[in-house]
Amino acid sequence: DGGITQSPKYLFRKEGQNVTLSCEQNLNHDAMYWYRQDPGQGLRLIYYSQIVNDFQKGDIAEGYSVSREKKESFPLTVTSAQKNPTAFYLCASSTQSGQFYNEQFFGPGTRLTVL
Amino acid sequence: GIQVEQSPPDLILQEGANSTLRCNFSDSVNNLQWFHQNPWGQLINLFYIPSGTKQNGRLSATTVATERYSLLYISSSQTTDSGVYFCAVDDYGQNFVFGPGTRLSVLP
Numbered sequence: 001d002g003g004i005t006q007s008p009k010y011l012f013r014k015e016g017q018n019v020t021l022s023c024e025q026n027l028n029h030d031a032m033y034w035y036r037q038d039p040g041q042g043l044r045l046i047y048y049s050q051i052v053n054d055f056q057k058g059d060i061a062e063g064y065s066v067s068r069e070k071k072e073s074f075p076l077t078v079t080s081a082q083k084n085p086t087a088f089y090l091c092a093s094s095t096q097s098g099q100f101y102n103e104q105f106f107g108p109g110t111r112l113t114v115l
Numbered sequence: 116g117i118q119v120e121q122s123p124p125d126l127i128l129q130e131g132a133n134s135t136l137r138c139n140f141s142d143s144v145n146n147l148q149w150f151h152q153n154p155w156g157q158l159i160n161l162f163y164i165p166s167g168t169k170q171n172g173r174l175s176a177t178t179v180a181t182e183r184y185s186l187l188y189i190s191s192s193q194t195t196d197s198g199v200y201f202c203a204v205d206d207y208g209q210n211f212v213f214g215p216g217t218r219l220s221v222l223p
Contacts, residue, residue, distance in 0.1 A: 033211070037156075042201060042213040059210070088156055101146060101205040106158040 003027070004107035006091050011112045013078070013085070021076045021110045023091035031096050032074035033104065036060060037088040046089075049074055050096055078112065086114045117142045117206040119214035127220045128192050136187040136217045138202035146205040147178050149187050152216070153198045161187070161200075192221045 004025045013019045025032065031050050035043040045058030049068040063082025068074055074093075078085045088111050094104045118141040128134055138147070149161040162169050162176040164185065169176050173192075178185040189196055199216040206212065 035213075042215045043203075044213075045211060048211075090156075090158065101211055103146070103148060103160065103163040104203075104211065105160060106150075109156045111156075 004091060004093055004105060006089075006107040006110050008110060009108070011110055013112060013114050015114060016080045018077055018079050019112065021078070021089055021091075021112070023074045023076065023107060024072055025074075025091075025093045025107075026072060027093055027105065028071075029093035029095055029105075030071070031094045031101065032068070033092040033094075034058075034064075034066065034074070034076045035090045035092065037090060037109075043090060046076065085112055087112060116210060117144070117204060117212050119202065119204055119212050121200075121202060121214040121217050123217060124215070125218045125220075127222065130192060130194060130221055130223050132192050132221075133188070133190045134192060134219070136189070136200055136219075138185045138187070138214055140183050140185075140204050142183070142206055144180065144183075144204040145207045147185055148203050149176055149185070150201045150203065151196075151198050152201060158201070189219075192219075194221045194223055197221050 007022045033048040034046040037043050047066045049055035065077045090109045091107045092104045095102045120139045122137045146165045150158045164176050164178045166178050166180045173190045175188045199218050201216045203213045
């Protein structure tokens with residue numbers, strides 16, 4: 001059935017390590033997004049991609065990197081340069097109408113903890 | 116950039132009560148969505164409502180774009196309605212901005 005999957009559900013990382021979070025969608029959506037949520041807070045945009053092989057920085061891109069080699073996949077790498085990476089990471093996708101966002105749908109999220 | 120405010124920040128209800136959650140935004144928006152985040156963190160789409168009124172069961176929403184606010188109504192609340200309610204707006208493709216959320220607790 002159609003939807004957005006994220007893996008792993010929980011991830012533990014040692015300081016200084018890079019980790020990659022997976023996001024896959026089979027909704028045939030052009031646009032994909034990564035958000036970060038800290039406890040008791042709203043969501044903040046890290047990166048988004050409107051089309052394959054193209055992506056844009058959001059509000060808090062420092063210390064993160066992404067790729068968009070396939071329409072279905074938008075992996076996020078949390079690098080060692082990210083000073084406080086412990087958070088809940090959510091991936092979303094949507095169709096586009098020109099430059100405008102249409103309704104966004106979210107995956108179940110990945111909880112990253114740095115030990 | 117656009118600012119999004121939500122009120123109240125916290126709300127406690129007895130089961131069966133009604134409630135109204137508010138979302139104010141500081142500039143014109145192309146789209147507005149309401150979400151419910153359940154205790155496991157999943158964001159569930161409630162309404163996609165850039166303007167007008169929509170209803171889905173016990174929930175309804177109204178957006179008055181010219182006055183820059185949206186309201187989410189929950190009637191006959193149930194314990195499963197507990198969680199955090201977010202509104203999010205698209206300021207014409209520049210960004211998709213979330214409000215800080217309203218935390219709802221429905222007591223049995």
